[in-house]
Amino acid sequence: MASLITCPHCGRRPKEEFSIRGDAVPERPEAAASEEAWHAYVYLRENPRGAIREYWHHVAGCRRWLVVERDNLTHEVFAVTDAREAATGDAA
Amino acid sequence: MSIPFTHRHILEDRMSGYEPSPNANHLTVLRRPVIFSALAHAGHEASVAEALSLVENIVVRSVSPSDWLLVSQNAEAGAIAASLGAVPGLSFAEQSDGQVLMAVSGPDVRKILAKCVAVDLHADAFAEGESAPMMICRVAGNLARTGTDTFEILVPRSYAGYVFDELREAGREYAMTRGFGE
């Protein structure tokens, strides 16, 4: 696994400082969405080989939620963004 | 001499029998610093950061874009709270009893800290005056560079004993001494 993550707030940090929540790809459906949509959101996950998108929490650093885009095959890290910026599309 | 419980430092027992005169490499435990945590409300991050830099008698330690630790060794908590209360968009809480402040200094300080943190502490990467939250001896704390060969560590009180022991062990090969400082 990628062992160094460049946090947008803290800089290059060891992976031990983070806690991984999981897949950041599924989008939360509307509260009134169908049972199938909620089932898919809660339970169904792709298991890709290669580029993945995950939520990481910088527990021992800035305590911000981050979106880490990395390759689970080559361990390359493509991008690390603050989750709020990733959600709002704000690159500030 | 008897010391009232409230004035006993959490590391008091670990200090018994410490060396009377400090070596070049030395770990100082600051006895009674005043510490606050500060959080900016959404949208107020920049104005709060600016206002904190103007508060007298405190040193600002960065935690995140909206989160700071404030340290003072020469002001009363009440006076600092009064200044902080006047800053719009800021929430704060006193943490003097919740955090322990230690200073490590000496020519081998970076070699000692290299055993405790996984962050590059070369002056080009972590300059004097900088501070950052990081894992210190596997405990989430805050490290600041206060001089060329001086660093300050803030860790939660309940972890302080463990971090102190780890630092002592790391400093053993460099003959690091330790003691209380005011």
Ligand SMILES: [Zn+2]
């Ligand atoms: Zn961070």
